[in-house]
Amino acid sequence: MPTPAEPPVEHGETGAWSWHHAGLVVRRLDAAIEFYREALGYRVEFLVRDMDDQFQRTVGVPGVVCDLAQLVAPFTATRLELLEVRGVPAGTPPHLPVHVGVGHGAYQVRDLDAAVARLFACGGAPIGEIVEFSEGRAVYCWTPSGTVVELEEAWI
Template sequence: MPDVSAHHFGVTVTDLDRAVEFYREVLGLDVLDRFTVSGEAFSEGVGVEGATGDFAHLDAGSARVELVEYEPEDEGTDPDTEPVNRPGAKHLGLSVENLDRFYEELPTDVETLSEPRTTESGTRILFLRDPEDNLVELIES
C-alpha cells in the first residue's frame, strides 16, 4: 500500500472573501493560491451538476486549508452548526504555540465555545467558530 499523507483539509463556505479574510487575519494563515475550477470532469468529480468552485489554499504548515465556494450553491441546507460530539460532525484542527496569548488577541466578534481549557490528558484546547459557523480547534503545541 502506498504511503498516505495530508495534503489539505477542505471547508465549504458561502462567502470566500470573508472566509479568506478570517483565516488570514484571525488565524494568521498565508494565502498560497486562489483559483477557479469548473467543467464536466469537475462536476462529475464532486457530484454536483454544473458546479464551479472558487478556491483558496492557505498555508497551515504541513498541510493546506482549502476554502471553496461552490456555484450553484446548495440552497436547501444550512451550515452545520451542530455540536462537535454529533456523529459526522467535523472541525478543523490547528496548533498554536501560546494558546492564552492567541485567545487574548482574538477580535471581540470571534465566537469561542469557552476560554482555553486544559483537558485530562494535559492538552490545551480552544474551539472557535469561523464566519460560516464551522468549528476550528486550536491546540497548544
C-alpha cells in the first residue's frame, strides 16, 4: 500500500487507488470465520459485533444488525469481509446486501464526495447514505449491472 511519501496513483472516474476488501453476507459469522481460518489459513484482523445504526444507514434497511469480521489471506494480504445480518424485514428485496450470498467490492478513494458524484455520472446509484466510521467515511452503491460497490474515503 502506498505511504504518505509515495502518493497513490488514482484510477477510473472515481479516483480509486486501492482495492480494500471483498465482502460477503454469510449465514453464521463464527462458522464462516472458522472455515476460512481452517481451510484457507485466513486470520481475523478486525471484528465487531452488533453494528446497528451505521450498518442500517449504509445498506438503507432500518432494523438490521450485523456482526462483521475482516479476515486477511496469508498468501496475498487480501481482505475478506464477512457479515452476518440479523433482523432483515420480510419482503426486503433479495438483491440488497443484507441477504446470505450477496457480496460487494470495496475501493479506497481520496475524496468520497467527488468519487460518489463521478460514480453516479457513470450510472451508479446510492443504496444507503454516506456513513462515518472510525476508519473514515464509506457508502454502498449500485453499479448499472446490479452489483454492489463500496467506496471508502482513504485515511492515509
